[in-house]
Amino acid sequence: MEGVSRLAQKLAALVTLLALIVAFSFGNPAFLSINNGLTVLLQTSIIGLLGIGMTLVIVTGGIDLSVGSVLALSGTVCGLLIQGGLPVVPAMGLGVATGALCGVFNGLVITKLRITPFVATLGMMLIARGLALQLTGAAPISRLGETFGLLGNGALFRVVEMGENGFPRVIFPGVPYPAILLLVVALLAAYLLRRRQLGRHIYAVGSNEDAARLSGVNVDRTKIAAYALSGGLAGLAGMVLMSRLITVQPNEGVMAELDAIAAAVIGGASLMGGVGNISGTMIGAFIIGVLRNGLNMAGVSSFIQQIVIGLVVIGAVYVDQLRNRR
Numbered sequence: 001m002e003g004v005s006r007l008a009q010k011l012a013a014l015v016t017l018l019a020l021i022v023a024f025s026f027g028n029p030a031f032l033s034i035n036n037g038l039t040v041l042l043q044t045s046i047i048g049l050l051g052i053g054m055t056l057v058i059v060t061g062g063i064d065l066s067v068g069s070v071l072a073l074s075g076t077v078c079g080l081l082i083q084g085g086l087p088v089v090p091a092m093g094l095g096v097a098t099g100a101l102c103g104v105f106n107g108l109v110i111t112k113l114r115i116t117p118f119v120a121t122l123g124m125m126l127i128a129r130g131l132a133l134q135l136t137g138a139a140p141i142s143r144l145g146e147t148f149g150l151l152g153n154g155a156l157f158r159v160v161e162m163g164e165n166g167f168p169r170v171i172f173p174g175v176p177y178p179a180i181l182l183l184v185v186a187l188l189a190a191y192l193l194r195r196r197q198l199g200r201h202i203y204a205v206g207s208n209e210d211a212a213r214l215s216g217v218n219v220d221r222t223k224i225a226a227y228a229l230s231g232g233l234a235g236l237a238g239m240v241l242m243s244r245l246i247t248v249q250p251n252e253g254v255m256a257e258l259d260a261i262a263a264a265v266i267g268g269a270s271l272m273g274g275v276g277n278i279s280g281t282m283i284g285a286f287i288i289g290v291l292r293n294g295l296n297m298a299g300v301s302s303f304i305q306q307i308v309i310g311l312v313v314i315g316a317v318y319v320d321q322l323r324n325r326r
Contacts, residue, residue, distance in 0.1 A: 009268045009319065013283045017290065024294030031297055038173055042152075042244065044289030045178035049237040050256055051263030051281045052189045053103075053230030058264050059193075060226045061206045061273025062117035066106060067234040068256035069128035072249070074099040074235035076132040079141035079248030088147045092239045099235020100228050102128055107224030125257070132250040141248035151177055152243030178240045185233065190278040202226055206273030255306075259288050262309055265316040272320075287312075 024031045050067050057064045078095030082088060102124055109120040158174030193199035201222040204212035213219050237256075242248050265271065266287055267280030288309065295305050 009323070010280050010283065013266055013268070013280065013287065017283055017287050020287065020290050020294060024290065024297065027294070028297045031294060034173060036293070036297070038176060040286075040289050040293045041176055041179045043293060044285050045176070045182040046237050046241050046256070047259045047263055047288050048182045048282060048285040049185060049233050049240065050260035051267075051285045052185060052278060053233035054257075054260040055264045055267070055269050055276045055278060055281045056189070056193070056202060056226045057117070057230045058261075058269045058271060059202050059206045059273060059276040060223055061209065062110065062223065062226070063121060063261070063271070064103075064106065064227065064230045065118065065121040065257050066102065066124035066128055067230060067237075067260055068253035069125045069132070070099045070102045070231050070234040071238035071241065071253035071256060072132040072251065073102065073128040074238035075242035075248045075252065076135050076141070076250050078239060079144060079242065080135060082144050082148060083141060088145065088150075092151070095239055096232055096235040099238065100232035103228040103231020103234075104224060106231065107220075107227035110227070111220040111223050129250075136248070136250045138250060140250070142246075144246065144248070149243055149246040151181075152240050152245070156180060178244070181236075181240065185236070186278050186282055189229075193278065198222065198225060203274060206275070208274075258309065258313070262313045262316070263288050265313060265320065268320075270320050270323075271317060 021031075030036055050071070053067065054064055074095040077098045078091045081091035081094055086094075106117075106121050106124050109115050109123070110117050113120075154177045155174030156177065157172065159171040160168045161171055162168055193202065201212070201217045202225075204215065204217050205219050205222050209219055212222075238253070241252055245252075263284035264276060264281050265284070267277070267282070267284030269276030269281065291308065291312070292305060295308065300308075
């Protein structure tokens with residue numbers, strides 16, 4: 001019965017996504033253009049990467065409020081390393097590793113110091129943001145080279161030809177690298193949750209921590225792994241975002257954790273723990289991405305957008321609570 005209820009919520013989220021697309025396309029014909037579709041894909045790739053990590057943490061019964069700040073810190077570390085002469089790929093790898101280390105720190109504070117996830121990750125949110133601003137003097141890091149912008153702005157199968165005026169003309173925009181990266185990460189995360197021992201342990205810890213411990217699950221290690229993956233994916237999202245901008249901005253990622261939580265909850269993850277899946281989170285991420293893009297095209301201010309997203313989150317959590325009461 002519970003499985004039917006979860007499936008119904010996922011279908012409802014999918015119907016909501018389709019309804020938003022139809023509504024925004026009627027409001028503005030340009031919404032369905034290829035260029036705008038690519039813009040939605042690029043925006044959603046960031047939300048999706050953060051949402052996948054958030055889902056892993058929420059399924060354990062926790063929360064990670066630090067992902068936006070960790071995104072900024074990871075990008076800052078990467079930018080400083082490139083500025084110091086390190087090649088782009090190793091610098092990006094170390095940027096992702098920085099995010100994973102922040103996640104490990106979160107996990108250790110939660111499991112060893114017995115501090116609640118809300119407080120522990122709130123502390124990391126302040127620490128990571130403070131470090132990013134301190135390391136850069138709150139100034140952006142630019143002139144990082146064309147290679148740095150390849151991940152965020154490149155595309156597979158892009159076809160470009162030189163026009164008669166001597167300027168390049170895009171024949172086919174191709175599939176953006178961030179979208180391909182999101183697909184690969186989503187498939188790997190779904191495989192991890194459903195087919196690997198760590199995934200089963202994540203569900204077990206979120207469903208009943210004491211029962212999981214008595215069954216031989218190493219609860220502390222499982223939680224640390226979930227937070228490390230969340231931090232690492234926040235770092236990866238930071239690489240994609242900063243690469244798109246071709247500039248490292250230590251102020252990026254503010255409130256990004258709310259989009260990640262919204263994507264996971266809209267997709268069916270329960271804040272009580274033990275419930276959630278990657279496919280639902282992807283639908284939730286696209287709902288947030290389409291909603292933001294459509295409201296932008298309609299000329300709605302970013303302040304009103306925050307109100308709308310907040311109401312959507314409250315509604316999704318309320319539906320989850322009603323389901324849990326049943």
